[in-house]
Each structure stands twice: as structure tokens, then as C-alpha cells.
Amino acid sequence: xxxxxxxxxxxxxxxxxxxxxxxxxxxxxxxxxxxxxxxxxxxxxxxxxxxxxxxxxxxxxxxxxxxxxxxxxxxxxxxxxxxxxxxxxxxxxxxxxxxxxxxxxxxxxxxxxxxxxxxxxxxxxxxxxxxxxxxxxxxxxxxxxxxxxxxxxxxxxxxxxxxxxxxxxxxxxxxxxxxxxxxxxxxxxxxxxxxxxxxxxxxxxxxxxxxxxxxxxxxxxxxxxxxxxxxxxxxxxxxxxxxxxxxxxxxxxxxxxxxxxxxxxxxxxxxxxxxxxxxxxxxxxxxxxxxxxxxxxxxxxxxxxxxxxxxxxxxxxxxxxxxxxxxxxxxxxxxxxxxxxxxxxxxxxxxxxxxxxxxxxxxxxxxxxxxxxxxxxxxxxxxxxxxx
Amino acid sequence: xxxxxxxxxxxxxxxxxxxxxxxxxxxxxxxxxxxxxxxxxxxxxxxxxxxxxxxxxxxxxxxxxxxxxxxxxxxxxxxxxxxxxxxxxxxxxxxxxxxxxxxxxxxxxxxxxxxxxxxxxxxxxxxxxxxxxxxxxxxxxxxxxxxxxxxxxxxxxxxxxxxxxxxxxxxxxxxxxxxxxxxxxxxxxxxxxxxxxxxxxxxxxxxxxxxxxxxxxxxxxxxxxxxxxxxxxxxxxxxxxxxxxxxxxxxxxxxxxxxxxxxxxxxxxxxxxxxxxxxxxxxxxxxxxxxxxxxxxxxxxxxxxxxxxxxxxxxxxxxxxxxxxxxxxxxxxxxxxxxxxx
Numbered sequence: 001x002x003x004x005x006x007x008x009x010x011x012x013x014x015x016x017x018x019x020x021x022x023x024x025x026x027x028x029x030x031x032x033x034x035x036x037x038x039x040x041x042x043x044x045x046x047x048x049x050x051x052x053x054x055x056x057x058x059x060x061x062x063x064x065x066x067x068x069x070x071x072x073x074x075x076x077x078x079x080x081x082x083x084x085x086x087x088x089x090x091x092x093x094x095x096x097x098x099x100x101x102x103x104x105x106x107x108x109x110x111x112x113x114x115x116x117x118x119x120x121x122x123x124x125x126x127x128x129x130x131x132x133x134x135x136x137x138x139x140x141x142x143x144x145x146x147x148x149x150x151x152x153x154x155x156x157x158x159x160x161x162x163x164x165x166x167x168x169x170x171x172x173x174x175x176x177x178x179x180x181x182x183x184x185x186x187x188x189x190x191x192x193x194x195x196x197x198x199x200x201x202x203x204x205x206x207x208x209x210x211x212x213x214x215x216x217x218x219x220x221x222x223x224x225x226x227x228x229x230x231x232x233x234x235x236x237x238x239x240x241x242x243x244x245x246x247x248x249x250x251x252x253x254x255x256x257x258x259x260x261x262x263x264x265x266x267x268x269x270x271x272x273x274x275x276x277x278x279x280x281x282x283x284x285x286x287x288x289x290x291x292x293x294x295x296x297x298x299x300x301x302x303x304x305x306x307x308x309x310x311x312x313x314x315x316x317x318x319x320x321x322x323x324x325x326x327x328x329x330x331x332x333x334x335x336x337x338x339x340x341x342x343x344x345x346x347x348x349x350x351x352x353x354x355x356x357x358x359x360x361x362x363x364x365x366x367x368x369x370x371x372x373x374x375x376x377x378x379x380x381x382x383x384x385x386x387x388x
Numbered sequence: 389x390x391x392x393x394x395x396x397x398x399x400x401x402x403x404x405x406x407x408x409x410x411x412x413x414x415x416x417x418x419x420x421x422x423x424x425x426x427x428x429x430x431x432x433x434x435x436x437x438x439x440x441x442x443x444x445x446x447x448x449x450x451x452x453x454x455x456x457x458x459x460x461x462x463x464x465x466x467x468x469x470x471x472x473x474x475x476x477x478x479x480x481x482x483x484x485x486x487x488x489x490x491x492x493x494x495x496x497x498x499x500x501x502x503x504x505x506x507x508x509x510x511x512x513x514x515x516x517x518x519x520x521x522x523x524x525x526x527x528x529x530x531x532x533x534x535x536x537x538x539x540x541x542x543x544x545x546x547x548x549x550x551x552x553x554x555x556x557x558x559x560x561x562x563x564x565x566x567x568x569x570x571x572x573x574x575x576x577x578x579x580x581x582x583x584x585x586x587x588x589x590x591x592x593x594x595x596x597x598x599x600x601x602x603x604x605x606x607x608x609x610x611x612x613x614x615x616x617x618x619x620x621x622x623x624x625x626x627x628x629x630x631x632x633x634x635x636x637x638x639x640x641x642x643x644x645x646x647x648x649x650x651x652x653x654x655x656x657x658x659x660x661x662x663x664x665x666x667x668x669x670x671x672x673x674x675x676x677x678x679x680x681x682x683x684x685x686x687x688x689x690x691x692x693x694x695x696x697x698x699x700x701x702x703x704x705x706x707x708x709x710x711x712x713x714x715x716x717x718x719x720x721x722x723x724x725x726x727x728x729x730x
Contacts (some may be wrong), residue, residue, distance in 0.1 A: 105713050139715040146459045147714055149533055150665055151462075154707040157662065165700050228528075277658070281541065288534060335548065342541030346520050349535045353527065 030210040037209065055310055064194040069306040070201035071263050076286040076302035077208045077295065083274050083284065084292035084359075087217055088141070089149040089227030092156020094285055096253040098275035099132050100125035100260020102163060104177040105270045118182030122261050129157065129257025130250040137249040141242055156280050160272040174272025182234030189265075197266050205299070208255060212295045215251070224248055266290035277318075278338065282309075285341040288348055290355055297357025309337050346382025417682075419650065423688050431691050433558025433579040437648055440586035443643035446671070446679035447593060448513075448634030454610045454674035455630045461536040462516060464661015465543035466509055466635045470642025471652040472503045472547055475558045478646075487563040497561055502585075505643045506636040514628050515634025522624070540657075547654040555653040558646035582644050589640055590680050593633065599675060606630055610674065659703055662689070662690035666710040671719030681721065 025032040048054060048062040057065075075097060082090045103125045107116040116124075140151045163170045170176065181189040182200070189196045223244040226234035235241045252288045283302070290301020313333040320333075341348050348355065424432045444469050452460045478484040478501060488494040494498040520535040566577040605626045608616040617623050645660075646652055658708025669687040686706060693705040713720065 021612055041459075085529070087528070089530055089531055091537065139711060143714060146457075146529070146533065146716070147459075150459055151711060151714065154662055154666075154703075154710055157659070157709050158704045161701070161704055165704075281537065284534075284537070292530075299646045331706045335553075336545070338541050339545035339549070342545060343675075345538030345543065348540070349527075349531045350520070350523055353531055381703075 005033055022165075029213060030090075033208045033213065037202060037206035041199070045198075053362045056315055060194050063105040063198045065307065067176050067194060067198045067266065068203045068310065069303050070198075070205050071089065071259050071266075071297050072283065072286065072306045073202075073205050073302045074259040074262070075207055075256055075283045076290065076298045079283050080254045080257070080287050080290075080292065080295065080298040081215070081255070082248050082252035083245060083287055084294070084298065085221065085228065086224040086245060088245060088248060089146075090252065091149050091284070092152035092154070092159070092277075092280055093252070093256055094275045094279035095152075095156045095159035095275065096129040096133060096256035097260045097263070097279065098163065098270075098272075099129045099253075100257030101264035101270045101274070102170070102176070102260075102288050103128045103257065104261040104264040107181050108180040108265075109176055109379075111176045112179050113173065115180060115352075118180075118265055119184075121265075122258050124354035125257040126254035127257070131256040131261065133250040134255030137246050141245045141249065153277075154170075156277055163275075164272040166187075173271065173273075175264070175269055175274075177269045179264055179268045179270065182307055190327075191268070201262065204252055204258065209295055209299060212313060216293075217293070220247060232260050279339065281338070285345055288345055288355060291359055292355055294355065294357055294359035295356055297359065300357060301355070313337055392399075409622065423692070427577050427688075427691060427695055429573045429575070433575060435688045435691035436584045436684070437579050437644075437687075438691060439684035440583055440649075441641045441645055441683075442660070442664045442667045442686050443680045443683025444586055444589065444644070444685040445660060446639045446667035447590070447676055448638045448659075449665050449680035450668040450673055450676055451606075451630050451634045452670070453631075454667070454676075455606060455627055456521070458521060458532050458536065459665065460634075461533070462520075462539040462543060463634070463638060464656070464664065465540045466513060466516075466653065466655035466658075467638040467642045467645070467660055467664075468652070468657030469512065469547060470505050470509045470639035471542055471558065471656065472551060472642075472654075473508050473639065474646050474680045475652050476502050477504055478559050478561060482561075484559040485560050486559055486561075487565075488561045489563060494561065497515065502640060502643055506639045509639025509642070510632040510636035513631040516635075517628060517631040522547075522627070525729040544654050544657070551652075551654065553654065555651050558650050558652050560647060560650045562647050582648060585640070585644065589637060590676075593637070593676060596633070602626070602629055626666070635675055662703070663706050667708050668715075668720075669710060669718075670720055672722040675720065675722050678720055678722035707709050 036263040044066055045063050048059055053062070056062075067099075075093065078096075079090060079093050082088050082093075104118075105123050106112045107114055107121045107124060108118065115237070136149070136151065136155050140148045162184075164172055166172075181191075182196075183189060201274060216224075223234065223239045226237065226239055227244055228239050230239055263274075267274075286305050287298050289305065290299070291297030313336075316333045423435065445464065447465050448466070449460060452458060452463070460559060474631060478497075482500075484497065484498055488497060516539055520539050521532050524532045531659040562578045564576065564578055568577060568580070569575075596608060605616070606623045606629065608619065608621055609626045609630075613623055616626075641675055645656070659685055664683065664694055667682035668679045669682070670685060671680070671682030673679075686709070689709060690702050691705060692730060693699070698705060
């Protein structure tokens with residue numbers, strides 16, 4: 001006890017292990033980030049063996065749930081590039097998720113007769129989604145941001161409809177089943193063993209996070225910052241805003257494509273109802289609640305929200321079913337979640353627009369403008385009261 | 389539409405007003421004749437009523453966009469809630485279960501339902517603006533768009549909590565089997581009634597925006613908010629009035645939808661909103677005449693698409709129209725330059 005207390009008082013010796021760790025983390029950000037994710041990935045399955053968590057479900061179910069949460073973390077990381085960093089509102093993000101998933105379904109299922117391995121298909125899925133992102137973004141990114149929002153909203157609705165209605169190519173409502181699972185070095189992934197998928201997901205999330213960090217701190221990332229804060233000023237300073245916005249859109253889409261390929265290979269089934277608007281909305285809520293622009297914040301936000309909705313809300317349902325209290329029993333907490341998301345989204349934008357885990361620059365930006373604007377408008381509105 | 393300024397942000401061609409209106413009317417009449425020949429009378433009327441609904445919803449989008457440059461994503465859901473308000477009034481207050489054949493009580497019920505639903509939705513619109521949009525009026529553009537999405541979800545889920553997720557049938561109090569013969573063609577009275585109601589509301593809106601003091605305040609606020617404030621316009625009240633009128637029109641559209649289709653469901657507003665927004669963009673966003681015109685055009689496009697066997701692709705066709713308009717004529721048919729303005 002005294003040793004621990006003593007550490008705080010003593011002047012820290014330079015060159016101690018902690019400083020060396022900090023210095024290493026400063027110099028090798030990507031490596032330390034991947035190591036950090038590996039640590040998190042190793043600890044999570046152990047934490048769920050502890051008391052409050054082990055009463056919900058067994059370790060295998062938890063690990064499987066974490067893998068599914070990872071899909072949403074990937075989606076949130078990708079959408080964060082588009083919405084959080086570049087400031088483009090994409091309301092049809094699930095469409096790219098769907099495109100990635102169907103790409104894998106065509107590449108590796110009895111339906112198409114092809115059997116391309118999972119690993120190259122990750123890249124193919126990312127590429128196809130990015131192409132669609134560019135096709136959709138090219139006409140609309142030249143216009144104001146609001147048009148992009150509505151066009152992506154439409155696109156997100158149309159893609160499932162297209163998959164639903166072109167029965168010949170997609171088997172309509174039934175979707176494409178029997179999709180092949182990944183295998184590595186002769187080891188085949190199975191539905192019953194959640195661990196291989198979990199390890200792959202941890203690796204994908206770690207890579208995606210390192211990728212996001214490097215991207216945000218690159219020349220392109222600074223261009224996105226500039227465009228988000230003032231597009232006109234960014235363009236005047238020589239940034240090709242259309243190209244930068246298209247790249248944000250395409251990179252965000254490709255992340256969703258990877259998530260789609262992974263999800264399809266895990267579920268071994270793709271069907272149009274997996275990609276409805278609620279998916280786009282959920283991911284958007286994750287990004288906003290986590291803290292737009294902040295990679296860690298968004299990842300944690302997505303992870304926590306997914307875990308709450310898939311574990312806690314379900315548990316609440318079964319819990320109240322068992323108690324038999326009439327009113328509480330009839331509430332479907334999973335249905336309620338979208339009402340909660342809606343309220344959370346509005347409350348968040350009104351009271352804490354920077355999110356739960358804010359990005360420092362983003363926070364200053366959102367706070368400064370809101371207060372400056374209030375002052376500017378208050379004066380004329382008040383003086384004009386009696387005149388009209 | 390009337391000869392007075394049909395736009396929130398008036399644009400004038402170099403052509404004389406009379407000639408310009410003459411040409412436009414001519415184009416509209418020719419287009420209607422072609423549509424009638426192509427669709428046949430039944431589908432033509434169907435397109436007209438559907439278009440009237442889209443047009444009424446599109447007006448709200450375009451007015452709000454014109455005045456605060458916000459795509460009000462919750463607007464389609466306001467339309468949907470309007471349908472549920474009329475459902476509740478009809479079932480719980482009037483105890484209606486089917487067509488009311490007695491003309492006087494039908495008229496009283498209709499007037500009551502329209503007035504109450506429009507007032508209620510107008511109030512809902514004002515409340516939404518006050519709580520979710522006004523605090524963010526000077527925030528970065530993304531913020532109010534996100535709250536609008538949030539409000540949309542809140543409205544949908546409140547309705548789902550109250551009425552459940554399934555389609556509910558709305559009593560069709562206007563007799564659907566009453567017809568009049570026009571030139572040997574049987575025309576449903578309901579369709580005529582709906583088109584007349586919609587046109588009356590649109591003309592009323594044009595007169596309001598063009599001729600009244602508040603309408604002038606709306607136009608000046610849309611043109612330049614700061615300058616309008618300096619001229620003594622109460623900006624907050626003007627924007628609230630805009631939301632009230634836009635939402636009331638959506639409420640009326642909700643009542644009409646119930647009368648015509650006899651159903652209500654909590655997700656109806658989503659696609660209707662998307663289509664109505666497309667109509668507003670097609671007509672030129674910010675332009676009320678354009679929104680009305682766009683609404684009817686979308687109605688005809690959709691009915692036309694289903695009559696050539698693309699019924700299931702309706703939303704995709706409308707979305708295609710939206711993308712094509714944005715690529716080739718982002719200002720819409722009657723709109724002004726909005727292009728890259730940030």
C-alpha cells in the first residue's frame with residue numbers, strides 16, 4: 001500500500017519504464033495501437049467470466065456477441081470517416097454493407113458456383129463497395145451536403161429493394177444461403193466455434209483503427225478537416241474538395257464492404273432484410289454518441305451500444321417476462337431501442353454535440369460556433385419584437 | 389397557380405408574366421392530355437390524387453428548406469402522424485366505421501377532421517422546430533440534420549408504441565363508390581373532392597405567401613434573414629409560422645391519404661417523405677409552385693411506372709428521378725441557382 005502511495009509523491013525518474021512506454025507509443029502509434037487492441041481482444045473473453053457478466057450468458061455466446069459487435073465497430077469506424085471527419089452526412093450506409101455482403105455471396109456460395117477464398121474477397125468486397133460509393137457520390141458531392149444526405153437515404157432504401165426484387169439474381173426475400181465460411185492454412189471455420197471469427201474480427205478492427213488514425217493525420221485527413229469546417233475556405237486554399245470528399249465516401253464505403261464480407265461469411269446467409277434503414281440509423285447513432293471524429297470514441301460507442309442492445313435489452317425482456325408484471329411485460333425493449341436512439345440523437349446534438357468521448361478539435365468547433373451564433377442572432381430578434 | 393409571386397424566392401424570367409403563364413399552362417395541359425391518353429381515365433385519376441398528396445407534403449419540405457435551408461427529415465413522419473390523428477378522431481370521437489352517406493353530417497365530419505388534424509400537426513411542427521431545430525440554427529449544418537433524423541425516429545416509434553407495428557384500416561367516411569359521369573367516363577367523387585381540397589389549400593398558400601404581411605415576412609426571411617431582422621421582421625415567429633403551415637399541409641395530406649387508401653401505418657411517412665422531397669427538388673427546392681408541380685409529376689411518374697409493370701420498383705424509379713434531376717438540373721424545373729452555395 002505504501003509503495004503504491006509513494007509512487008505518486010516521488011518525482012518521476014526520467015527514463016523509467018513508463019516514459020519508455022510513452023516514447024514508444026509516440027513513435028510507433030500504429031504498432032502500439034495494434035498491440036493495445038490485441039490486449040483488449042485477449043481481456044474481453046476473460047472479463048465475461050467474472051460475476052456480473054457470467055450470469056447473462058456463457059463465454060462462447062459472449063465471444064460470438066463481441067464478434068457481432070465488432071461488425072458494428074467496423075461500420076462505425078467507416079462511417080466516422082464520412083460523417084465525423086469529412087462532415088458528409090451519409091444516411092444509407094447500410095447499402096455498402098449490403099453490397100459487400102452480396103459480393104461475398106456471389107464470390108463464394110453454391111448459388112454462384114464460385115468458391116473464391118475469404119481473404120481476397122475481403123479486398124474485392126471493399127473495392128466493389130468503394131466503386132458504388134464513387135458512383136453515388138460523384139453526382140451528388142458537387143452539390144451541397146444536404147443533397148448528399150437525401151440521396152444516400154434514397155440509395156440506402158433502394159439497394160435492399162433491388163436485392164429483393166431481382167429474384168433471378170438474388171433469390172429475393174430468401175436471400176443467398178449456404179455461403180462458404182473462411183478457412184486458413186487448411187483450418188476451416190465453423191458455426192459452432194466462435195473463436196476463429198473473434199480473432200479475425202479483433203485483427204480487422206485493429207487494422208481499421210490504425211488505418212483510420214494514419215488517414216486522419218495524413219494530408220488527406222487534414223483536407224477533410226478543412227472541408228468540414230469551411231468548404232469554401234478549403235477550396236480557396238487549393239484543396240480539390242470534390243476529390244477529397246469522394247475519397248472519404250469511397251473509403252467509408254470500403255470499410256462497410258469489408259464488414260459486409262465478414263458478416264456474410266459468419267452468418268452464411270445474406271438477405272435484403274439484414275440491410276434496412278435501421279442499420280444505417282443505428283450506426284449513425286453509434287458514431288454521434290461515441291463522438292464524431294474520434295476513432296477510439298466511435299469504436300467504444302459502437303461496442304457499448306451494440307452490447308447493450310443485444311444483451312441488456314434482451315435480458316430485460318426475459319426478466320420482465322418472468323416477473324409477469326402486465327405493463328412491463330408487454331413492452332418490447334428491443335422495439336423501444338429506436339425510440340431511445342432517436343431521443344439520444346436529439347439530446348446529444350442539443351446538449352453535447354461532441355459526443356461522449358469527444359475529439360478535442362471537434363469539441364472546440366461545435367461549442368464555439370453554437371455560442372457565437374446565439375449571440376449574433378439574439379440582438380436583432382429581440383429589438384425587432386414590437387416592430388413587425 | 390396564381391399570377392402572383394409563386395416563389396418564396398421570386399425568380400422572374402425576361403418574358404412578360406402573361407406570356408410566361410400562358411406557355412406554362414399550355415405545357416401543363418398538353419402533358420395532362422398525354423398522360424390521360426397513356427394511362428386511361430382510372431389510372432389518370434389515381435395519379436392525380438396521389439400527386440395531390442405528394443404535392444401537399446412537398447410544400448412543407450420546400451417551405452422549410454426555403455426559409456432555414458434544412459431538409460426536415462421528420463416531415464414525412466408528420467404526414468404519417470396526421471393520418472393517425474384523423475384515424476383517432478374518426479374512430480374515437482365520431483365513431484365512424486364506414487362511409488357516411490348523409491351529406492350534411494359527412495361535410496361536418498370532414499371539416500372537423502381536416503381542421504383538427506391540420507391544427508394538431510401544425511402545432512407538432514412548431515414544437516419540433518422550437519425544441520429540435522431552433523437551438524441549432526447557427527450550429528454546423530450537420531447538427532440540425534442529425535436532430536431531424538432523430539425526430540423522425542421518435543415520431544415513428546411513438547406511433548408504433550401507441551398503435552402497434554401493423555397496418556391499421558382507417559374508416560373511409562367519404563363514399564368510395566359514388567361516381568359522376570363526365571363525358572361517358574365514370575369519375576369517383578372522392579378523387580374530385582381530394583383534388584379540389586388540395587388545389588384549394590395550394591391556392592390559399594400562394595395567396596398567403598404572396599399577399600399577406602406574414603407571407604411577406606416569410607419571403608424576406610428566406611431571401612436574407614439578417615436583413616429581414618433589421619427591417620423589423622420577427623425571425624423566430626416567421627420561422628415558426630412557416631413550420632406551422634408546412635406541417636398543417638402535411639397533416640391535411642395525411643387525412644387525404646386515410647380517406648383515399650383507407651390505411652395507416654407507422655412507417656408510411658418514410659417513403660412518402662422521400663418521394664415528396666424528390667418532388668420538391670424536381671420542382672426547384674424553395675419554390676412552392678415548383679413543389680406542387682413536382683408532386684403531381686411524381687404522382688404521374690409513379691402510376692405510370694406501375695402501369696408498365698414496374699409496380700414493385702416504384703421507389704427505385706422515383707429515386708432515379710431524384711438522381712437524374714440532381715445531376716442535370718439541380719435547380720429543378722422552376723428553381724433558382726442553389727448549386728455549390730455553401
